[in-house]
Amino acid sequence: MREKIISHSVRLLCLGGAVLSMQAMAQTADAPMQTVQVTGSRIASPGAESPSPLQVLTSADIAASGATNLQELLMKNPTLGTPTVSRTNSNFSTSSAGVSTVNLRNLDTSRTLVLLNGRRFVSGIPGDTAVDLNVIPTDFIERVELLTGGASATYGSDAVAGVVNIITKRNFTGLILDAQGGQSTKHDDTKKKFSATWGTSNADATNNIMVHFGYSKQGAVYSKNRAISAVDQNTQNDPEDFFKVNRPFYSSYAPQGRFFDDNGSFTYDRNGAVIPWNTNGTNGQAATGFNRSEFRSIAVPTDRYLLATTGTMALNENHNVFFEGNYASTRVTTMLEPFALGSDDIYKGDTFGQVPAELLINGTLRRNPLVPDRLFNNISDTNGDGLRDYFFTRRMAEVGNRGSKANRDTFRLATGVKGSFNLLKEWNYETYVAYGQTKESQSGNGQVNVLNFRHALEAITDIDDLNTNNNRTEAICADSTARALGCVPINVFGYNSISPEALKYVNAPSSLETRVTQKLAGGSINGEVFDLPAGAVGVAVGFEWRGEESSSEADALTQAGLNAGNALPPTYGKFNVKELFGEVRVPILKDKPFAKELNLSSAVRRGKYSTVGYTTSWNLGGEWSPIADVKFRATRALSTRAPNINELFQPAQQTFPADIVDPCDGIGPTGGGARGDACRAAPGVAANIAANGVFTLTQSDLQGISGYDRGNPNLRAEKGRSTTIGVVWTPRSIAPLRNFSFTADYFDIKIADALVFMPRQYALENCYGGDGSLCNVITRRPSKMGANNSGSLEYIDSLVSNTGSKATEGVDLTASWAGAAGPGRLSARASWTWLHEGYDTPTPGAEKDYWAGEIQQSPKNKASLNLAYKLGAWGISGTTTYIGKSYLDDQFLAQFDLPRNAVGVGSRTYQDIQVTYEFRKKWELYLGLDNAFNTKAPPIVSGLPGNTTGAETEAGAYDPIGRRYYLGMRVSL
Incomplete structure (x- = not known):
């Protein structure tokens, strides 16, 4: 059940651009005008509408979607961009896999503020402010209000792009049970869901309590089970056709190993025979190639247990105490292929990855007996230490698949007092405190201890019986300390050649512990101060205090980068902020010629951060109705965003960027202009050119680019200036269109002093484009590695700074109607949303990097259509989502001298359908199809910007899974 006040306020919001569900439209408006408060204003007033664009999703919309988490539904709204983290794009995340975030206007998750009942919610990602929508039970939601445009003056930092305000159900009496199951037509992506919502209240609803329990389980989707991603592939980077691929494009890291000697490289077949290296392996596990897609995931399996409660207790007629509680326990599992180990992961620095095949022990040269004669007799000293050495790469299949199991727990409790009092006029007040915490405990597998591995590789024959077992022919570790600690020699030559004892010695299970803590306190009062001819002047004033703390700590090996993977040093930081805010709403004209209504509103917020000092945000808005059916609205706002903990305090963390194009690729001994001169100045590049005729990159070079991301404690708050201008048409005076509404809103958001990581491709273009000011963040492999491997990119580092700017501009259109259609209701x-423009600039004066219409950002055109028809006990609803034509990143295309929007993929349309049948009045059976026509995602393969590893498409923007169906039962008691 819904209270009439909720129903009526939702309907008013719909006139301002809300999503109108069939159930909401079917209700009447006979209740008297109530005082309501909407997202975007803290002033409660009769019939309040936000001067900023506001859209609403109701509980009926959520039910009609069959969504397991809120992100699934929100992503169909055209105002939302590609999420930073979702279940289908986070399999390779080092933490926070499976988290569900939202991204208004594609300005990044950190610029979208998510609220629960108008108050902040603890983040689900360490060091960030992004809320994990997995922890909000969908069946407990009454509505979701989307306010697009700057709202920092009303709600504080992070609302640069807008606000997502989740409103939970209130004053519910009864019990609702909901059970659902489903899967894809490929028999994966299984879904199981059960929820129970119970509530009770007294006769006048002054005392009430609600409790919700939910459980959901979503199964995995593996890359090998989709034709587009079943086999490793890579773009040929052919300007004539970027979608022409090398398939198969197997990894050069094979389980049998690849070994480099003075004559080239070789490997072994599964029978142990030596064979020449050939990158064109013929199957997934061929000796000369490895199909990583055989082991990767598209969608990570996720289990959730949810508990939510809310309640109110009256102290007297005008004052009551309220509380909200949320607990979520999430379990996520990631899986990817066994680790690709190179000897340069073990031997760093001056040895350049060269493994000694012989050692100098007490002045005597001792050979490693595990090194085969075929290799030993064809190698020489290549690193200058006087000893024979070799280089190898190997897929560590014996260690097993890489992956992690993450246990994530979120807890939040909010309580406060609210009510009203008379001071000449009636005033409303609210005070609250809240505490929230997210903890993640992650255990991983598939990595190796590089220190132990080095000791295990340096073996000698135990001619002196050092281990006193009377065996003078066996191999032992050369280092006595390592032997005392259990060192066992490791044989990497051939398939499945590593013994269980050696495997135990080099195996390195990993762990990661993260914690995010949020503390809140605030209060506000709002009411009317005096009357003007057009109505009462409303004001709201208040204060907020917030403390944020975050930590992330991996195991010791991972921190030091000694497990051959990403180096992840611990991150810790905290800050607090004290804020005062005020808001005023002034009615200027009412019921005048050409001014049925004219109102102005303004808000200001002043904050003091322990990190960046003082910030000021403000907004100014107005609404003008020349006649009753037409309303014009406009806002101008200055929003601020203080840097989060990661941006401030993150130490150097290793990452492996994708889609990097080396500007030196193909450069010869002459020519190439300034770019050619800069490339040849690097000794490794020069050696490569001398050996190959032109600078040539191998497959391992393309896959081996790394770098470090660093925070910056000297950051400032960024500032976003937004303008919205719109019109609302509600032709209530025209009988056939009485239930019709139309909105059109122009938006323009520009962010100065934007907090950005220096784009790596930009740094490369700057370094080799004749400027050279960013060459200090680029490290190339030296010439001593050998001509065939020298000069390739090894590290490209990036630092957060206030040097960037971001902007987006476009138009939102909405239209809705509901009413009788034949014997039923429609x-x-x-x-x-039409995105006219969107761009970033990494540094002042740099050329704009346009992203509007690009695949990994946001299409220029995105639309949705919701239809619902009710006839007696039967109902059918459908959602059509349209994603317009999108293009490859213009920075990528520029490497091939191609203009912006030269290469793209066609539009995609997705159709979701749900059929319901009610029987016995309180029972409802529903059957749904998502992606009913099995629309295929565009082939955005490895090597193309926007590729999601393992999915071979942009899995955050497009559906990589395919048709899915579900069947459920809902019971109201």
Whole structure:
């Protein structure tokens, strides 16, 4: 059940651009005008509407979607960009896999503020402010209000792009049970869901309590089970056709190993025979190639247990105590292929990855007996230490698949007092405190201890019986201390050649512990101060205090980068902020010629951060109705965003960027202009050119680029200036269109002093484009590695700074209607966002990097259509989502002298359908199809910008899974 006040306020919001569900449209408006408060304003007033664009999703919309988490539904809204983290794009994440975030206007998750009942919610990602929507039970939500445009003056930092305000159900009496199951037509992506919502209240609803329990389980989707991603592939980077691929494009890291001697390289077949290296392996596990897609995931399996409660207790007629509680326990599992180990992961520095095949022990040269004669007799000293050495790469299949199991727990409790009092006029007040915490405990596997591995590789024959077992022919570790600690020689030559004892010695299970803590306290009062001819002047004033703390700590080997993977040093930081805010709403004209209504509103917020000092945000808005059916609205706002803990305090963390194009690729001994001169100045590049005729990159070079991301404690708050201008048409005076509404809103958001990581491709273009000011963040492999491998990119580092700017501009259109259609009732809503422009600049004066219409950002055109028809006990609803034509990143295309929007993929349309049948009044059976026509995602393969590893498409923007169905039962008691 819904209270009439909720129903009526939702309907008013719909006139301002809300999503109109069939159930909401079917209700009447006979209740008297109530005082309501909407997202975007803290002033409660009759019939309040936000001067900023506001859209609403109701509980009926959520039910009609069959969504397991809120992100699944929100992503169909055209105002939302590609999420930073979702279940289908986070399999390779070192932490926070499976988290569900939202990204308004594609300005990044950190610029979208997510609220629960108008108050902040603890982040689900360490060091960030992004809320994990997995922890909000969908069946407990009454509505979701989307406010697009700057709202920092009303709600504080992070609301640069807008606000997602999740409103939970209130004053519910009864019990609702909901059970659902489903899967894809490929028999994966299984879904199981059960929830129970119970509530009770007294007769006048002054005392009430609600409790919700939910459980959901979503199964994995593996790359090998989709034709587009079943086999490793890579773009040929052919300007004539970027979608022409090398398939198979197997990894050069094979389980049998690849070994480099003075004559080239070789490997072994599964029978142990030596064979020449050939990158064109014919199957997934061929000796000369490895199909990583055989082991990767598209969607990570996720289990969730949810508990939520809310309640109110009246102290007297005008004052009551409220509380909210949330607990979520999430379990996520990631899986990817066994680790690709190179000897340069073990031997760093001056040895350049060269493994000694012989050792100098007490002045005597001792050979490693595990090194085969075929290799030993064809190697020489290549690193200058006087000893024969070799280089190898190997897929560590014996160690097993890499992956992690993450246990994530989120807890939040909020409580406060609210009510009203008379001071000449009636005033409303609210005070609250809240505490939230997210903890993640992650255990991983598939890595190796590089220190132990080095000791295990340096073996000698135990001619002196050092281990006193009377065996003078066996291999032992040369280092006595390592032997005392259990060192066992390791044989890397051939398939499955590593013994269980050696495997135990080099295996390195990993762990990661993260914690995010949020403390809140605040209060506000709002009411009317005096009357003007057009109505009462409303004001709101208040304060907020917030403390944020975050830590992330991996095991010791991972921190030091000694498990051959990403080096992840611990991150810890905290800050607090004290804020005062005020808001005023002034009615200027009412019921005048050409001014049925004219209102102005303004808000200001002043904050003091322990990290960046003082910040100021403000907004100014107005609404003008020349006639009753037409309303014009406009806002101008200055929003601020203080840097989060990661941006401030993150130490150097290793990452492996994808889609990097080396500007030196193909450069010869002459020519190439300034770029050619800069490339040849690097000794490794020069040696490569001398050996190959032109600078040539191998497959391992392309896959071996790394770098470090660093925070910056000297950051400032960024500032976003937004403008929205719109019109709302609600032709209530025209009988056939009485239930029709139309909105059109122009938006323009520009962010100065934007907090950005220096784009790595930009750094490369700067370094080799004749400027050279960013060459200090680039490290190339030296010439001593050998001509065939020298000069390739090894590290490209990036630092957070306030040097960037971001902007987006476009138009939102919505139209909705509901009413009788034949014997039943029909409701319809269409929404469309046209993105005129969107761009970033990494440094002042740099050329704009346009992203509007690019694949990994946001299409220029995105739309959705919701239709629902109710006839007696039967109902059918459908959501059509349209994603317009999108293009490859213009920075990528520039490497091939191609203009912006030269290469792209076609539009995609997805159709979701749900059919319901009610029987016995309180029982409802529902059957749904998602992606009913099995629309295929565009082939954005490895090597192309926007590729999601393992999915071979942009899995955050497009559906990589395919058609799915579900069947459920809902019971109201």
